[in-house]
Amino acid sequence: MLHGLASAPELFATLVFGLAIGHTFSTGLFARLAHAQPRHAGLWHLLAEVEVVFGVWACVLIAGLALLQTPDEAIGYLEGRNFTEPMFVFVIMVIAASRPILQGVIGLVHGLARRLPLGAGQGVYFLGLALVPLLGSFITEPAAMTLAAFLLRDAYFQPRVPARLKYATLGVLFVNVSIGGTLTHFAAPPVLMVAGPWAWDTPFMLATFGWKAALAVCINAAGATLLFRAELARCAAQPAPASAAVPMGVTAIHLLFLAGVVLFAHHPAMFMGLFLFFLGYTEAYPRHQSRLILREGLLVAFFLAGLVVLGGLQRWWLQPTLGGVAPDALFFLATGLTAITDNAALTYLASLVEGVSPEFKYAIVAGAVTGGGLTVIANAPNPAGLAILKGGFAEESVSPLGLLLGALGPTVVAAALLF
Numbered sequence: 001m002l003h004g005l006a007s008a009p010e011l012f013a014t015l016v017f018g019l020a021i022g023h024t025f026s027t028g029l030f031a032r033l034a035h036a037q038p039r040h041a042g043l044w045h046l047l048a049e050v051e052v053v054f055g056v057w058a059c060v061l062i063a064g065l066a067l068l069q070t071p072d073e074a075i076g077y078l079e080g081r082n083f084t085e086p087m088f089v090f091v092i093m094v095i096a097a098s099r100p101i102l103q104g105v106i107g108l109v110h111g112l113a114r115r116l117p118l119g120a121g122q123g124v125y126f127l128g129l130a131l132v133p134l135l136g137s138f139i140t141e142p143a144a145m146t147l148a149a150f151l152l153r154d155a156y157f158q159p160r161v162p163a164r165l166k167y168a169t170l171g172v173l174f175v176n177v178s179i180g181g182t183l184t185h186f187a188a189p190p191v192l193m194v195a196g197p198w199a200w201d202t203p204f205m206l207a208t209f210g211w212k213a214a215l216a217v218c219i220n221a222a223g224a225t226l227l228f229r230a231e232l233a234r235c236a237a238q239p240a241p242a243s244a245a246v247p248m249g250v251t252a253i254h255l256l257f258l259a260g261v262v263l264f265a266h267h268p269a270m271f272m273g274l275f276l277f278f279l280g281y282t283e284a285y286p287r288h289q290s291r292l293i294l295r296e297g298l299l300v301a302f303f304l305a306g307l308v309v310l311g312g313l314q315r316w317w318l319q320p321t322l323g324g325v326a327p328d329a330l331f332f333l334a335t336g337l338t339a340i341t342d343n344a345a346l347t348y349l350a351s352l353v354e355g356v357s358p359e360f361k362y363a364i365v366a367g368a369v370t371g372g373g374l375t376v377i378a379n380a381p382n383p384a385g386l387a388i389l390k391g392g393f394a395e396e397s398v399s400p401l402g403l404l405l406g407a408l409g410p411t412v413v414a415a416a417l418l419f
Contacts, residue, residue, distance in 0.1 A: 006316045012064050013313030020057035020310060021340055024050060024376060025400045032395075048397060050376055050390075051299035051383055054306025061310060081308050084268050085189060085344070085380060088261070089142045090301035091275045093384050095258050096143040097150055098282070099290040100251040105132070105147050121155065121235040122225050128152045129172050130221035133180030134214060136381075140262055141181040141188055145381035148173055149388035155235050157392025163402070165231050166392055170385070171373055171406025172224045176217045178343070178372025178379045179414050183210035186265070189344035189380045190368040197351045198361055208362065212417045213369070219417075220410040250288045253281065296387040303383045304342075311345045318349050327359035331419055334367025335411070338378045339404075343368035366418040373407040375400060 006014070027048045034044035046052060065074035095101070109131065113123030128151045136144030152173070157166055181188030184202045185195040191209075194200065225232065257278045264270035282289045318341070325333055337346055350356075350364040372379035376386055376398075390396045 009065055009068050010313050010316045012068060013061055013310065014317065016057050016061045016064065017310045017314060020054050020306075021377070023047075023053045023057065027053070028395075028397045028399060031397045048395075049299065050398070051303040051387055053303065054310060054377070055302040056306070058306035058309035061313075077312070078309065081312055083305055083308060084266060086301040086304035086308065087268050088140075088265050088271060089304055089380060089384060090297040091261055091271055092140060092143045092258070093146045093297040093300060094292050094294060095254065095261060095275070095278060096139070096146040097293045097388075098254055100246040100254040100288060101258060102147065102150055103246055104251050104255075106151055109151060118225070119233050121232040122229060125152070125156060125169075125228075125232050125235075126221050126225045129169070129176055129224060130218050133173070133176035133217055134183065136177055136181040137183035137187045137210070139187070139258065140265065141177050141379070142381040142384055143258065143262070144180065145173075145177045145385045146388065148177065149385045153389055153392065156232075157389050158235075159392070161235060161392070162231060163393070165228050166389075167399075167402040167406035168224055168228065168409075169406070170389060170398070170403055171408070172220050172410045173385060174373030174379065174382050174403070175370075175407050175410035175414055176220055176373075177381055177385070179213040179369050179418070180217050182213045182369055188369060189342075190347040190365060190372070193344050193348040194351045194361065194365060209366065209369075209418070213414075216410075216414045216417045219413050223409070223413070246288050250285060254278075257281075293388075296384075300383045300387050304380055307342050307345075307377060311342060314341065314345070315349055315352075318346070319352065322346075322350050322364065323353050327357070327363040328419075330360060330363040331367040331370075331415075334364050335371035335374075335415065338368050338371030339374040340377070342377060343372050343379055370411060370414045370418055373411060374404055376403070 027050050030044045030048035034041040034048060037044065047056070062074050062078055065077060109124055109127045110120075112131070113120060113127055116123040116126070118126065128148050132144055132148040132151060134144075135147070152169060156169055178188070182191055183206055185191055185200050185205045186202075191200070191205065195205075257274060260274045261271045264274070279292075282292065318337070321333070321337070322330065334343075334346060346368050347365055350361075353360075369379075373382070376382050386398060390398050393399075
């Protein structure tokens with residue numbers, strides 16, 4: 001329903017959605033409760049995991065819908081959701097973080113870093129925040145986030161590293177991945193939602209969004225590198241793995257699996273089949289593998305699936321909010337709304353508004369990708385990066401305010417170029 005004429009299930013869903021957002025800002029409280037009340041430490045640690053927040057509240061929503069309506073209607077709503085994106089993010093995370101691909105990317109970045117007029121720590125840091133996010137336009141944003149997070153983790157997310165460097169790095173990474181996937185029409189979730197209905201292709205994206213996004217990514221990475229040059233000089237970048245650690249043939253096969261999953265990103269039966277084949281291959285050649293990040297990937301998928309369930313009943317207020325807004329104001333409105341709802345959901349709802357102008361289309365997508373680093377829930381790949389990097393923070397808890405402050409500067413740069 002629109003224009004405030006919401007049904008009881010919609011109002012309840014919005015209440016639960018608000019509670020879930022509040023929960024994401026309160027995970028540090030639950031982490032402290034785990035220490036204060038060791039008897040129930042397991043429960044508090046569970047509720048302190050950002051990745052479980054939306055999944056837990058999605059369960060609350062389904063239970064509430066079963067009471068407000070009927071169990072069959074609640075199940076029908078759940079079965080009507082599209083869970084392709086959570087499944088895809090899980091698969092792409094696991095494959096991208098496999099040892100052959102990860103070693104190959106780390107070796108490439110370290111090789112390029114040695115050719116830059118920077119110290120080893122600074123060169124790897126810059127490329128991790130610039131080159132890898134831009135690769136997201138070709139290997140998809142979740143894969144780029146996974147690779148960049150692993151590349152940066154061991155050197156720059158250690159206990160000895162100042163917290164302000166960690167939060168600034170996390171903010172730049174999240175913003176750069178969000179805008180870095182806009183060089184093509186298939187890699188960034190918010191762009192993917194509108195590319196078909198609005199007939200946007202890669203040449204259009206490159207000419208309209210891509211060059212601006214690439215410039216913003218490089219400015220953000222260079223700015224962070226310059227700002228923290230002293231701290232980065234003290235961070236010993238991990239050496240690139242020996243080229244003979246994994247045979248080239250094994251790496252090539254992993255890359256083929258990755259390419260196949262990207263190619264069939266909208267066909268879960270295909271990419272899940274490839275993933276099962278991939279699991280079999282890794283079992284056949286265990287000496288070339290490290291532990292697959294199945295747990296981390298499943299937690300991220302659970303987070304995104306919960307967001308899909310909770311977001312499905314928010315149309316009653318989101319769509320009227322977007323309609324009838326001037327393009328200039330819409331850009332900033334979309335940037336703000338992205339902080340409290342997934343940017344792909346936002347652009348999807350915008351694609352349902354009929355008779356909109358080209359200026360409206362540009363403003364909603366530009367605003368959505370600009371705000372994609374402000375919170376964990378703003379962009380689908382963010383939970384993947386958080387799952388990999390949170391171990392570098394005190395009590396493995398990332399402050400939402402710290403992330404917001406770390407992302408503000410890069411967001412302003414992105415807004416200045418994309419507005």
